[in-house]
Amino acid sequence: MNQIEVDVLIIGAGPAGSSAAALLHREGFKLLVVEKQKFPRFVIGESMLPSSMNWLKEAGLLDAVEEKKFMRKHGAVFLRGNETCNFDFSSQFTEGFKYTYQVPRAEFDQALADAVAARGVEILYQHGVTAVNFTPAAALATVEKPDGEKFAVKAKFILDCSGYGRVLPRLLNLEAPSNFPTRESLFTHITGDHRPPGREEGKIWICIHPQDAWIWIIPFSNGKTSVGVVATPEFFKKFPGAPDEQLRAILLSDPNAAKRLANMQFVMPAQRISGYSCAVKQLYGERFALVGNATEFLDPVFSSGVSLAFASANRAAKVLTRQLRGETVDWQVEYADYVMQGINTFRAYVAAWYDDKLPQIFFSANRNPDIMRQVCSVLAGYVWDKTNPYVAQADRALGLLAKILGGQSTAAARKTS
Ligand SMILES: Cc1cc2nc3c(=O)[nH]c(=O)nc-3n(C[C@H](O)[C@H](O)[C@H](O)COP(=O)(O)OP(=O)(O)OC[C@H]3O[C@@H](n4cnc5c(N)ncnc54)[C@H](O)[C@@H]3O)c2cc1C
Structure with missing residues (x-):
């Protein structure tokens, strides 16, 4: 078998792989990126968070993105029946980019x-x-x-950026069960989305369906819109038929999605992914590190995947640079702990979304603007800013807030009845 020798082998050319490659190449290392698919290729994960822009800038990749004139995303709107909670990233607590993009991933x-x-x-x-x-x-x-035909690559280090391919977790038996139950997602791209005007056009909509599911609506600048639903397998059984028929019926049975999507036309067949939440036993080993979705994937509700892919790639590239230069590095402290800080902050929010604490907070009549700025910062991806109490003690802070706001609405309901 022929053999190629490089400093670093990068598996996968998604956001994690490309951004790691950009940083390591700048440091002068010999790299090889191996990508299983032919590009452009479809992949789900189309709504970015503003924190991604900082990572893109640092990797010198922001111009390549800005040139594409993707849809600017200024925030996220959560809707449940006639209740709305509209986050605008301009009011976020942490310093940094206050906008990002909605990106068809093939092009991005x-x-x-x-x-x-x-x-x-x-x-x-x-x-x-x-x-x-x-x-x-x-x-x-x-x-x-x-x-x-096969050939060998000899490297000083491997960065596994293989996303859903999860190459090293599978080959090295590093898979661990997720602490979230199995959910599935059915999604497509459509035209005919009746969008809100101006600054609101590019925001993601997250609609809470009346029957325990949620829907995303992600508008692109090419006139298409990504729509999808996330729920347990039991929910989907209530909507019989082929995937297209099923997805259409679900979207039109939510009052907010129905208003916007009444004239939608599917531009690709509906696709289904299930059981995507996953975890790993360790994030690094003697000559490898897992990056992006090859680490742990929680849930799509807060669009955190690409942001975490960039953040982990950035950190892995920096630690690896120092290691390859002969410095002593501590992958646990400098890499794994850092990555897990981001993942665990989002974990608290995902858990609070599904156990109804976050909806309770989002749709309360008594929301405190200063607290909402801090929550907004997390939704913008600034999950390492420990000066934000809704990062530093996310679990506790959300639990307490939901309790206070829940108590207030019960008292208000008692007063009016
Ligand atoms: C339903 C759903 C909705 C989502 N929505 C969002 C969202 O709105 N926003 C967001 O940020 N995230 C979202 N995500 C998450 C997002 O898809 C991922 O977090 C993101 O794509 C991770 O990037 P990555 O670079 O780690 O991996 P990927 O983008 O998956 O790239 C990995 C690459 O590795 C290649 N590869 C795989 N196996 C091999 C192999 N053996 N050899 C060589 N190459 C290989 C693949 O072909 C692929 O191109 C969503 C996820 C799901 C399930």
Whole structure:
């Protein structure tokens, strides 16, 4: 078998892979990016968070994104029946970008990968990593070409940015069960979305369906809109028929989605993903680190996936740079603990979403603007800012707030009855 030798092998050319490659290439390391699919390729995960813009800028990839004129996203609107909670990132608590983009991922991921390739990083498309072997001296990977022929890559280190491919978690038996129950998602792209005007046009809508599901509406600048529903498998059984029929019926049975989507036309067949929440036993090893979705994926409700992919890639690239220069690094403290801080903050919010604490907070009549600015910051992806009490003690702070606001609405209801 032929063998190529590099400093770092990066598996996958999604947001994690491209941004890690950009940072490591700038430091002068010899890289190889191996990507299983042919680009452009569809992948779900289209609503970014403002914190992503900071990571893109640091990787020198922001211009490649700005050029594409994607839809500007200024916030997130949560809707339940006739109740609304409208977050605008202009009011967020933490310093940093206050807008981001809604991105068709085929175009977005290709723009990032092309920008990295234009700097001289080699990306082999339609090449998949099929096996790995770690020795004290090197990391060895087997790569399969489109014609089935295989070759070996000898690297000092492997960054696994394979997303849903979860290459190293599978090959090294690092998978761990998620602490969230199995949910599934049915989604498509449509035209005919009746959008709100001006600054509101680009915000994501999250509609709470009357029967225990939620719907996303993500508008793109190309006239298409991404729509999808997330629920337990039991919910979907209530809507019989083929996936297109099922999705249409679900969307039109929510009052807020129905208002906006009455004239929708599907531009691709509905697709289903289930059981996507996953975790791992460890985030790094002697000559590898897991990055982006190859680590832990919680849930799509707060659009955190791409932001966490950029954040973990940024941190992994920095720690690895120092290691390859001969410095002593501590992957646990400098990488794993950092990444888990971001994941765990979102974990508290995802849990509070599904146990109804967050809806209770979002739709309370007594919301405190200062607290909502702090919550808004988390929804903007600033989940490492420990000066924000809704980051530092997310679980406790949300629990307490829901209790106070819940108590106030019960008292108000008693007064009016
Ligand atoms: C229903 C749903 C909705 C979501 N919505 C959002 C959202 O609105 N916003 C958001 O930020 N996130 C969202 N996400 C999460 C988002 O999809 C991911 O977090 C994000 O794509 C992670 O980026 P990544 O670079 O880690 O991986 P990916 O984008 O998955 O890229 C990994 C790449 O690795 C390649 N690969 C896989 N196996 C191999 C192999 N053996 N060899 C070589 N290459 C390989 C793949 O082909 C792929 O191109 C959503 C997820 C779900 C399930």
